[in-house]
Amino acid sequence: MSAAFSIPPNAVRVWRGYRAPSLAQADFFTKLGTVFVPATVKMQIAVGLEGYLPSVPCGLPDKPDSVPDETAILFWDSQDTYTDGFKTLAVRTYTLTHGAVYRPPSGADFPTLFAGSLASEKPVYLIDKPADWMHGPVRHLLGGRPASKRPDDFRAGIAAALGTIQRNGIDGAIACAGDEYLVYWELGGVGSGIDALGAELDWSKRTDLAPTTIDAGLWNVWPGMTINPGDGFNMKFKRRWET
Numbered sequence: 001m002s003a004a005f006s007i008p009p010n011a012v013r014v015w016r017g018y019r020a021p022s023l024a025q026a027d028f029f030t031k032l033g034t035v036f037v038p039a040t041v042k043m044q045i046a047v048g049l050e051g052y053l054p055s056v057p058c059g060l061p062d063k064p065d066s067v068p069d070e071t072a073i074l075f076w077d078s079q080d081t082y083t084d085g086f087k088t089l090a091v092r093t094y095t096l097t098h099g100a101v102y103r104p105p106s107g108a109d110f111p112t113l114f115a116g117s118l119a120s121e122k123p124v125y126l127i128d129k130p131a132d133w134m135h136g137p138v139r140h141l142l143g144g145r146p147a148s149k150r151p152d153d154f155r156a157g158i159a160a161a162l163g164t165i166q167r168n169g170i171d172g173a174i175a176c177a178g179d180e181y182l183v184y185w186e187l188g189g190v191g192s193g194i195d196a197l198g199a200e201l202d203w204s205k206r207t208d209l210a211p212t213t214i215d216a217g218l219w220n221v222w223p224g225m226t227i228n229p230g231d232g233f234n235m236k237f238k239r240r241w242e243t
Contacts, residue, residue: 053138
């Protein structure tokens with residue numbers, strides 16, 4: 001596998017997922033470990049997946065329902081590569097399986113370059129240069145809005161902290177804030193602003209994403225992954241252009 005591959009910072013899908021109320025929490029974890037997380041890798045390498053970093057805060061003590069139950073960033077070499085994937089039967093089939101597991105407002109979006117302010121549910125990237133998130137330490141922070149702050153004030157405080165991170169420099173950073181939550185990922189550690197962001201949150205969780213490999217294919221007999229509340233992964237795999 002290559003030591004590094006430069007991926008454009010706007011070619012990432014920022015996923016925020018919420019467990020369907022009809023699905024028991026134990027069943028949610030089972031489906032993530034036996035279907036969704038491994039299938040995301042195994043069914044999308046062939047259409048150009050370049051990196052996949054999921055986390056599962058579902059089930060953590062005192063997590064507000066308004067904070068996503070699963071988060072992920074999924075990298076491609078371009079936005080067109082992602083869009084072109086839907087021309088294939090495999091990607092269309094994989095996408096249809098989500099309906100029974102997630103509820104609205106679950107979804108993913110491409111980010112835009114952070115310019116000093118945050119709009120609700122609009123992801124941003126802070127560093128306008130390519131990076132390879134599969135090959136490097138990644139930390140993830142997510143949390144909820146303090147009840148004492150209005151949503152606009154909450155996002156303004158987050159934006160101020162992001163501005164400091166952007167000015168100080170870091171290898172890569174991605175964020176998205178809604179009215180009730182923040183999700184944030186950072187690559188590397190120089191100039192980290194996670195502490196400042198954490199100060200803007202009420203409930204929060206920080207996770208160092210664990211390098212993880214799936215040693216099975218789509219047609220192997222395999223029980224799946226075991227996923228527990230708070231787990232986060234940096235999935236390691238050979239990209240389609242690697243030998």
